[in-house]
Amino acid sequence: MQVWGAFVICLGNLCLGNLLGYPTKAITQWRNETNLEVNLNDYEGSLFASLFWMVGVICSPIGGVLSGWLGRRKIVMIATPLAGCGWLIIGFAQNKIMLYIGRVITSGISLLSKGYFR
Numbered sequence: 713m714q715v716w717g718a719f720v721i722c723l724g725n726l727c728l729g730n731l732l733g734y735p736t737k738a739i740t741q742w743r744n745e746t747n748l749e750v751n752l753n754d755y756e757g758s759l760f761a762s763l764f765w766m767v768g769v770i771c772s773p774i775g776g777v778l779s780g781w782l783g784r785r786k787i788v789m790i791a792t793p794l795a796g797c798g799w800l801i802i803g804f805a806q807n808k809i810m811l812y813i814g815r816v817i818t819s820g821i822s823l824l825s826k827g828y829f830r
Contacts, residue, residue: 721788727795728822735761742811749807756808760815767819775824784825791825 739757742750752760779787798817805811 717785717789723792723796727792727799727818730799731764731818731822750805750811752808752811760811763812763815764819767816768823771820771823778824788825791821795821795825 735757739752739761742752742757743754745751775787795818798814798819798821801810801814801817803814805814
């Protein structure tokens with residue numbers, strides 16, 4: 713069980729790091745995308761990048777309360793697979809809405825597990 717917990721904690725931190733760095737490469741590729749359903753202009757790309765911070769304002773305090781109530785370990789072990797689902801939605805996105813939904817899920821779940829307000 714300790715090995716599983718350490719593995720999940722590492723995945724959670726990897727997910728958070730990727731959330732911060734992913735838009736820098738992805739947005740430039742989506743600007744050049746030939747599929748108009750996924751092509752993002754400057755405004756849409758900015759929205760995609762800033763969704764992390766907008767969702768964080770809501771989810772981080774909630775995550776702090778939940779981690780105080782359930783414990784950080786349980787929150788992280790629940791949140792990491794859900795964040796993986798958000799990444800799968802981004803990876804298999806067929807349109808802009810799926811990109812935004814995946815970004816909100818990954819951001820919200822990752823920041824829920826990293827809540828620092830208790």
